[in-house]
Amino acid sequence: EAGVTQFPSHSVIEKGQTVTLRCDPISGHDNLYWYRRVMGKEIKFLLHFVKESKQDESGMPNNRFLAERTGGTYSTLKVQPAELEDSGVYFCASSQYSGTGEGSGANVLTFGAGSRLTVL
Amino acid sequence: AQKITQTQPGMFVQEKEAVTLDCTYDTSDPSYGLFWYKQPSSGEMIFLIYQGSYDQQNATEGRYSLNFQKARKSANLVISASQLGDSAMYFCAMREGSWGKFQFGAGTQVVVTP
Numbered sequence: 001e002a003g004v005t006q007f008p009s010h011s012v013i014e015k016g017q018t019v020t021l022r023c024d025p026i027s028g029h030d031n032l033y034w035y036r037r038v039m040g041k042e043i044k045f046l047l048h049f050v051k052e053s054k055q056d057e058s059g060m061p062n063n064r065f066l067a068e069r070t071g072g073t074y075s076t077l078k079v080q081p082a083e084l085e086d087s088g089v090y091f092c093a094s095s096q097y098s099g100t101g102e103g104s105g106a107n108v109l110t111f112g113a114g115s116r117l118t119v120l
Numbered sequence: 121a122q123k124i125t126q127t128q129p130g131m132f133v134q135e136k137e138a139v140t141l142d143c144t145y146d147t148s149d150p151s152y153g154l155f156w157y158k159q160p161s162s163g164e165m166i167f168l169i170y171q172g173s174y175d176q177q178n179a180t181e182g183r184y185s186l187n188f189q190k191a192r193k194s195a196n197l198v199i200s201a202s203q204l205g206d207s208a209m210y211f212c213a214m215r216e217g218s219w220g221k222f223q224f225g226a227g228t229q230v231v232v233t234p
Contacts, residue, residue: 033222043211043224056221091165093222108155109213109222111165 023092143212
């Protein structure tokens with residue numbers, strides 16, 4: 001099966017510009033997550049979709065970030081206007097369903113390769 | 121508050137030797153899952169191994185094993201017979217309860233030397 005696909009792989013923009021990152025999860029995966037890793041720091045949770053609904057957006061840093069998931073399929077993460085501190089690698093991940101019962105396969109997050117954002 | 125702690129920022133290990141990567145976690149939820157991911161220099165995140173909080177036995181996947189000590193809240197990853205291709209950043213992660221918010225540690229950079 002196709003994995004999680006992220007686009008673009010690398011984006012370089014100037015402060016104040018807008019960037020939109022896209023994530024295509026694995027087909028059939030209801031759960032979609034966005035994470036961010038700033039250079040040398042831990043991977044931070046941004047938000048979690050269940051199908052098209054935002055289940056948890058507690059990690060979104062501020063209102064310059066807008067995430068959508070059209071029809072419960074692909075997701076976009078828009079940063080507008082971008083600031084220097086937004087630079088980092090944005091990871092998207094998906095999983096089939098939540099739960100901590102038996103069967104690790106259902107619990108595993110499958111990550112995309114990440115979108116590296118550089119704000120100058 | 122930091123939920124996942126990886127105290128080793130970097131480690132060197134010789135090829136064919138075993139290495140243990142430390143991970144401690146903090147939760148009051150009785151139901152949780154623990155995960156290890158590998159991130160090579162190419163950037164992708166690769167799932168390695170999973171341990172559920174109710175699992176009685178330590179998880180193993182090939183050369184990877186998870187030393188799960190529930191009372192101490194630790195979930196150390198053991199890589200046996202290290203290979204050059206094991207050089208990467210390794211992340212420990214936890215999910216609490218039934219909803220899928222994963223929390224990650226800061227990672228441990230492993231360098232395997234010939």
